[in-house]
């Protein structure tokens with residue numbers, strides 16, 4: 001379970017007593033591809049918390065008491081194992097600034113190799129397909145370019161379909177005898193026509209047909225966290241739409257680069273590819289997303 005780790009106070013104002021800040025996180029062991037919920041507990045309310053880890057800005061947001069702050073982040077599937085300092089600073093109500101740092105270890109994850117056979121059109125795409133993939137890449141870049149500055153999600157994430165998830169996040173994909181990629185997502189077996197639901201609340205930032213992804217939906221959950229769903233037979237949402245946790249996004253299918261009908265889900269935080277299966281296993285706090293800000 002969660003173990004408390006004391007932060008080293010690097011800076012305090014002259015003559016002020018040491019102010020205790022504790023940083024905890026789950027899961028306790030952070031592996032390659034792990035999403036991480038950081039929880040910062042302060043001895044008094046803060047007006048502002050900013051932090052960086054792995055060279056990325058963490059989106060810390062407060063609980064109602066403003067003494068507990070959360071940030072949902074993660075380590076990329078290809079992040080080199082090692083110890084990475086998390087630097088955090090902020091201001092207490094009244095203006096007193098503080099700063100601290102804490103090492104966060106990223107461990108090696110053991111991923112599998114997976115040999116697949118897919119249609120040749122996907123291994124040696126035609127010039128037309130290549131142009132389509134360039135347009136798709138531009139559309140995805142636009143979709144990921146901006147994210148809400150507060151969490152749109154609230155509480156734990158929910159499975160998109162009822163079926164058991166495949167443990168294939170991080171697999172090395174060997175297509176027709178050649179290693180082409182790492183599997184940057186988790187797959188769910190799903191018969192064509194299975195209703196697919198949003199993992200959590202957010203805003204649809206892409207809902208369209210693409211070459212590899214097939215019919216695809218991308219949801220912005222705020223603070224640079226996105227969930228991506230692929231291979232739908234039919235889409236039921238449009239870009240720009242706000243969705244609730246569990247809302248129907250479309251029907252599963254076998255569009256795009258697939259070996260058969262299934263639902264592929266990816267999770268992306270600040271460009272890092274995280275394990276959807278690991279996120280679904282986490283207990284997450286309510287964020288009061290959508291409630292009017294009173295402060």
Ligand SMILES: [Zn+2]
Nearest residue numbers: 185186187264
């Ligand atoms: Zn997949």
